Amino acid sequence: xxxxxxxxxxxxxxxxxxxxxxxxxxxxxxxxxxxxxxxxxxxxxxxxxxxxxxxxxxxxxxxxxxxxxxxxxxxxxxxxxxxxxxxxxxxxxxxxxxxxxxxx
Numbered sequence: 001x002x003x004x005x006x007x008x009x010x011x012x013x014x015x016x017x018x019x020x021x022x023x024x025x026x027x028x029x030x031x032x033x034x035x036x037x038x039x040x041x042x043x044x045x046x047x048x049x050x051x052x053x054x055x056x057x058x059x060x061x062x063x064x065x066x067x068x069x070x071x072x073x074x075x076x077x078x079x080x081x082x083x084x085x086x087x088x089x090x091x092x093x094x095x096x097x098x099x100x101x102x103x104x
Contacts, residue, residue, distance in 0.1 A: 006036040010061065011076045012069060032073065038062040039077060058085075061098040065091050075100060 013029040020026050044057040059082055061075055069089070075082040075098060082100035089096045 005038040006062065006064075008037050008039050008077050010035055010037040010039070010063065012063075012066070012073055013076060014073045029074065032069075033066065035063045035066065037075075037077070039082075055104070057102040059100045059102060061100055063096050063098065065089060065094050065096050067091075069096060069098070074103075 011034050012032045014032050016028050016030040018026045018028045038061070040060045040062075042058045042060055044055060046053060046055045061082065067089075069084070069087050071084050071086060073084050075084060081103040082098070083103050084098050084100050086099040087096060088099065
């Protein structure tokens with residue numbers, strides 16, 4: 001992976017349970033880190049689900065190696081959210097590949 005291809009700023013977020021002013025549990029996201037990344041669309045498809053047309057796109061996001069990223073997290077770039085499906089980390093080569101699904 002050439003570093004010059006990593007031209008997108010991506011925020012890696014993890015789920016966090018917070019409490020609002022009334023003591024109610026709220027689901028939220030906290031930022032883990034902001035990294036340079038290369039985002040490559042792999043494939044897309046459209047299908048009918050519950051009588052509605054739905055589209056789904058799969059992406060491959062390359063970042064430098066970071067320990068601790070899991071499929072429970074997500075990536076965000078320019079208000080586009082990517083749900084991490086799998087993490088393929090290669091510490092020896094120094095990069096991590098995130099297999100993601102675009103969230104509409």
